[in-house]
Amino acid sequence: MAGHGGRSRSGGRPTLEEVAARAGVGRGTVSRVINGSPRVSDATRAAVEAAVAELGYVPNTAARALAANRTDSIALVVPEPETRFFAEPYFSDMLRGVGAELSDTEMQLLLIFAGSDRERRRLAQYLAAHRVDGVLLVSVHADDPLPDLLAQLEIPAVISGPRSAAETLTSVDSDNYGGGRSAVEHLIQRGRRKIAHITGRLDVYGAQRRVDGYRDALRDAGHRADDQLIEPGDFTEEGGRRAMATLLSRRPDLDAVFAGSDVMAAGARQILRKEGRRIPDDVALVGYDDSAIARHMDPPLTSVRQPIEEMGRRMIDLLLTEIADRRPPTSRDLDRRQMVLATELVPRTSS
Amino acid sequence: MAGHGGRSRSGGRPTLEEVAARAGVGRGTVSRVINGSPRVSDATRAAVEAAVAELGYVPNTAARALAANRTDSIALVVPEPETRFFAEPYFSDMLRGVGAELSDTEMQLLLIFAGSDRERRRLAQYLAAHRVDGVLLVSVHADDPLPDLLAQLEIPAVISGPRSAAETLTSVDSDNYGGGRSAVEHLIQRGRRKIAHITGRLDVYGAQRRVDGYRDALRDAGHRADDQLIEPGDFTEEGGRRAMATLLSRRPDLDAVFAGSDVMAAGARQILRKEGRRIPDDVALVGYDDSAIARHMDPPLTSVRQPIEEMGRRMIDLLLTEIADRRPPTSRDLDRRQMVLATELVPRTSS
DNA sequence: ATCACTTGTGGGAGCGCTCCCACAGTACCT
DNA sequence: AGGTACTGTGGGAGCGCTCCCACAAGTGAT
Numbered sequence: 001m002a003g004h005g006g007r008s009r010s011g012g013r014p015t016l017e018e019v020a021a022r023a024g025v026g027r028g029t030v031s032r033v034i035n036g037s038p039r040v041s042d043a044t045r046a047a048v049e050a051a052v053a054e055l056g057y058v059p060n061t062a063a064r065a066l067a068a069n070r071t072d073s074i075a076l077v078v079p080e081p082e083t084r085f086f087a088e089p090y091f092s093d094m095l096r097g098v099g100a101e102l103s104d105t106e107m108q109l110l111l112i113f114a115g116s117d118r119e120r121r122r123l124a125q126y127l128a129a130h131r132v133d134g135v136l137l138v139s140v141h142a143d144d145p146l147p148d149l150l151a152q153l154e155i156p157a158v159i160s161g162p163r164s165a166a167e168t169l170t171s172v173d174s175d176n177y178g179g180g181r182s183a184v185e186h187l188i189q190r191g192r193r194k195i196a197h198i199t200g201r202l203d204v205y206g207a208q209r210r211v212d213g214y215r216d217a218l219r220d221a222g223h224r225a226d227d228q229l230i231e232p233g234d235f236t237e238e239g240g241r242r243a244m245a246t247l248l249s250r251r252p253d254l255d256a257v258f259a260g261s262d263v264m265a266a267g268a269r270q271i272l273r274k275e276g277r278r279i280p281d282d283v284a285l286v287g288y289d290d291s292a293i294a295r296h297m298d299p300p301l302t303s304v305r306q307p308i309e310e311m312g313r314r315m316i317d318l319l320l321t322e323i324a325d326r327r328p329p330t331s332r333d334l335d336r337r338q339m340v341l342a343t344e345l346v347p348r349t350s351s
Numbered sequence: 352m353a354g355h356g357g358r359s360r361s362g363g364r365p366t367l368e369e370v371a372a373r374a375g376v377g378r379g380t381v382s383r384v385i386n387g388s389p390r391v392s393d394a395t396r397a398a399v400e401a402a403v404a405e406l407g408y409v410p411n412t413a414a415r416a417l418a419a420n421r422t423d424s425i426a427l428v429v430p431e432p433e434t435r436f437f438a439e440p441y442f443s444d445m446l447r448g449v450g451a452e453l454s455d456t457e458m459q460l461l462l463i464f465a466g467s468d469r470e471r472r473r474l475a476q477y478l479a480a481h482r483v484d485g486v487l488l489v490s491v492h493a494d495d496p497l498p499d500l501l502a503q504l505e506i507p508a509v510i511s512g513p514r515s516a517a518e519t520l521t522s523v524d525s526d527n528y529g530g531g532r533s534a535v536e537h538l539i540q541r542g543r544r545k546i547a548h549i550t551g552r553l554d555v556y557g558a559q560r561r562v563d564g565y566r567d568a569l570r571d572a573g574h575r576a577d578d579q580l581i582e583p584g585d586f587t588e589e590g591g592r593r594a595m596a597t598l599l600s601r602r603p604d605l606d607a608v609f610a611g612s613d614v615m616a617a618g619a620r621q622i623l624r625k626e627g628r629r630i631p632d633d634v635a636l637v638g639y640d641d642s643a644i645a646r647h648m649d650p651p652l653t654s655v656r657q658p659i660e661e662m663g664r665r666m667i668d669l670l671l672t673e674i675a676d677r678r679p680p681t682s683r684d685l686d687r688r689q690m691v692l693a694t695e696l697v698p699r700t701s702s
Numbered sequence: 703a704t705c706a707c708t709t710g711t712g713g714g715a716g717c718g719c720t721c722c723c724a725c726a727g728t729a730c731c732t
Numbered sequence: 733a734g735g736t737a738c739t740g741t742g743g744g745a746g747c748g749c750t751c752c753c754a755c756a757a758g759t760g761a762t
Contacts, residue, residue, distance in 0.1 A: 041711090063750090
């Protein structure tokens with residue numbers, strides 16, 4: 001414990017003022033050095049830095065927050081029960097990206113779950129108290145009131161996956177439209193002619209966009225539209241089974257299926273097997289998410305990969321900018337605030 | 352936005368002073384009401400509460416922290432990379448318990464990973480700044496410097512799984528000794544005579560205690576000690592395989608194995624199978640942790656369950672007490688601060 | 703030599719609370 | 733009647749910063 005430099009004799013933590021006295025400068029100067037202001041001479045800066053090191057000075061965050069009206073922390077809000085958070089690799093990937101981008105910052109990340117009503121009330125209180133400088137909102141449902149609350153409190157926020165084309169919050173999304181397109185183009189290129197689509201929940205904007213991509217890819221390839229080849233699912237395995245069964249009964253001659261998620265693809269696969277269709281010989285199958293399921297499926301599933309980790313990084317970028325700008329970006333730069341990242345088709349044996 | 356009560360005309364958030372003015376009382380009185388002091392008359396209290404509601408007053412945390420020298424937040428420190436955090440149900444269970452116990456508190460939980468050196472440096476800085484009132488430390492290795500840092504900074508802390516019998520920090524643990532005992536007693540009761548033990552990493556205190564439980568259970572049942580039946584593992588599947596192979600070569604006539612973790616039990620099972628021993632007919636097998644592996648093994652594995660979620664709850668209890676006491680508990684009450692929770696044997700078909 | 707900037711610096715004011723002392727009012731003893 | 737104690741209340745002081753104004757000293761144009 002020796003060699004850690006003397007604390008002030010008063011016994012508590014050293015303050016700015018004590019550092020200033022020690023360095024023989026004024027309070028303002030120390031503050032400038034600590035906050036990296038360029039308006040300090042090199043000699044003075046060195047003296048202050050020495051004093052800081054000798055005293056083992058660490059700024060008092062509360063005092064800083066009070067005086068500067070900022071908290072240097074941001075919240076990652078997960079509007080889901082913890083269970084799902086741990087179950088889905090989506091969150092883990094996202095968290096990794098966020099953490100990485102934050103690591104060379106002074107910002108502290110708070111992880112807040114808002115799955116239950118109780119948790120949501122707590123969160124509302126927390127936000128009202130402005131205990132964070134900004135919020136990252138992941139996995140928001142279309143009818144979630146949280147984004148509006150954030151807007152009302154004028155708290156900078158970035159959302160992953162806009163709620164609609166008219167999203168007012170800054171958002172980062174993967175290219176669901178392009179992802180859907182690439183899946184279908186891939187199937188066309190493999191010589192498939194009757195390509196069905198099992199959609200995700202259509203109140204999720206991303207799912208709609210995948211349908212759009214599916215439609216346009218077929219149209220551009222000169223296929224005529226056939227709505228009988230589209231069947232809504234709900235992102236669950238059971239939904240995949242049901243949709244697949246429906247599709248098969250309606251269009252027994254289909255030769256490919258694009259499912260809006262890997263989980264639904266897994267459900268579809270079970271039905272295809274049961275009906276004696278071989279994958280990929282009789283029916284090619286493509287999923288979405290490139291999750292662990294895709295890699296471990298039999299046969300391994302072709303899937304569309306989203307750059308989740310990078311989404312996390314970009315979200316932080318945008319959020320930090322917004323916080324620095326200190327204004328809710330409701331002006332003409334809104335269009336610049338809707339970032340879309342490319343997806344990538346990962347071909348495997350199922351297609 | 353109407354009906355939300357008028358903010359002060361100044362536009363910003365209302366302050367204590369504004370509430371006081373509105374309620375026609377002094378600043379101190381409002382503070383007392385907000386903090387639930389009993390020294391306020393009912394009439395005054397009601398007036399203040401009305402003013403608070405009308406103005407939509409929310410205390411400024413920074414100001415409170417500065418004045419009262421507390422942060423109303425505690426950190427859950429995970430000295431592991433995020434990957435393991437998500438992979439192991441241990442953390443998820445723990446987090447659930449912690450969150451539950453914290454939910455009727457004003458305390459905010461921070462989740463902090465300290466896996467890499469970089470992250471550890473950040474954490475040290477964070478703790479030095481006293482940005483939390485207390486720390487929950489889970490999954491600490493024997494040589495981790497973190498506990499000592501915490502002690503040095505005089506930050507209240509509770510550790511899950513003491514580092515040794517002489518642990519100085521407040522700790523919550525499951526009864527590893529009793530768990531080991533119960534596993535062996537169960538095997539004896541089932542008529543097993545030559546019971547082997549694959550230990551965990553012996554630099555983990557809990558693993559040692561399981562060995563102690565194993566030894567004492569055998570001794571109390573009148574078995575003579577046979578160290579050839581004990582083989583150290585390292586909590587990994589590979590370690591389980593290696594230990595099992597060694598044990599079989601040394602004592603081919605063993606009729607039961609108690610593994611220090613389910614993962615090691617899984618490794619042991621592979622070797623037993625390969626050597627043609629049937630489970631449980633020829634060799635009974637018992638694991639530890641009662642993880643998903645145990646339930647899904649073939650045959651389902653008898654295992655010792657630890658009440659992880661409850662451990663989380665108890666840790667918060669102790670931590671909050673320690674914070675409220677505002678003193679590092681180095682005195683005679685230390686023994687009261689080593690809490691041990693009972694384990695439970697979950698019998699399945701492997702024994 | 704004068705004026706106008708620029709650069710570096712000190713320190714007052716104030717952020718919104720909590721803590722605590724002072725004090726009025728009431729109650730109950732002697 | 734005076735003393736003592738307690739209850740409820742107001743408000744000063746101070747927590748450790750940041751922000752910003754004031755100002756000294758230096759620089760270069762006129």
